[in-house]
Amino acid sequence: MWECPKCGRMFKRINQGHYCGKAPENVQEYIAAQENDVQGSLCHLREIILSAVPAAKEKIAWSMPYFVCGENAVSFAAFRGHISLYADEDVLTKLGFSGFVVKKSAIYLPYDKEWPEELLKKLVKESLLK
Numbered sequence: 001m002w003e004c005p006k007c008g009r010m011f012k013r014i015n016q017g018h019y020c021g022k023a024p025e026n027v028q029e030y031i032a033a034q035e036n037d038v039q040g041s042l043c044h045l046r047e048i049i050l051s052a053v054p055a056a057k058e059k060i061a062w063s064m065p066y067f068v069c070g071e072n073a074v075s076f077a078a079f080r081g082h083i084s085l086y087a088d089e090d091v092l093t094k095l096g097f098s099g100f101v102v103k104k105s106a107i108y109l110p111y112d113k114e115w116p117e118e119l120l121k122k123l124v125k126e127s128l129l130k
Helices: 027-032 036-052 089-095 117-128
Strands: 057-061 064-069 072-078 082-086 106-110
Touching: 027 036, 027 057, 027 064, 036 064, 036 072, 036 082, 036 117, 064 117, 072 117, 089 117
Parallel strands: none
Antiparallel strands: 057 064, 064 072, 072 082, 082 106
């Protein structure tokens, strides 16, 4: 077990990513709460999502950015070496992101790797506008 030195919560994994204290109230707050060196990547992913589906509404759900359009949603979360983008599992499988880790309904977007922006826009669009 690992205990967070800031909030005292206990986790099975060492250095488990989590929020200490109150969850963010909006996407800007979520991004601002992250490490300075990943904030640009988070802003960039947010721009990709909103450019793909400008009608998507932003909110926070499960303490992470969540974008909804009708009954469909995509979301993302920052981790130590990557951002996980959660989208429709069928669309993710169909599009096939060569060279990227895809697990169930998430694609891992490393901070230090160029992202396939047009393919990500297609993923978001097809996930939100089904």
